[in-house]
Amino acid sequence: MKTLNDGGDAKVFYVNTEGWLSSSDLSDSVHPNDTGHVEIADRLAPHHRRQNLTRSLWC
Numbered sequence: 001m002k003t004l005n006d007g008g009d010a011k012v013f014y015v016n017t018e019g020w021l022s023s024s025d026l027s028d029s030v031h032p033n034d035t036g037h038v039e040i041a042d043r044l045a046p047h048h049r050r051q052n053l054t055r056s057l058w059c
Contacts, residue, residue, distance in 0.1 A: 015047050 004012040020043050023029065025036030032040060 011051065011053065013047075013051060015044065017043070 001012050001014055017040070021032060021036050021039060025032055025039055027033040027036075
């Protein structure tokens with residue numbers, strides 16, 4: 001990430017997702033289920049807004 005930022009790519013950033021999901025948000029103890037995906041999206045959206053990312057940039 002630092003290498004990309006230093007190279008001029010300011011749209012690469014780190015988001016610590018530790019603790020975002022509980023076991024009930026996982027389908028197999030690793031991968032998010034439908035509820036887990038909603039939780040991730042809800043928590044990730046504010047980070048995208050702070051970085052001025054629009055949907056067209058990350059789809």
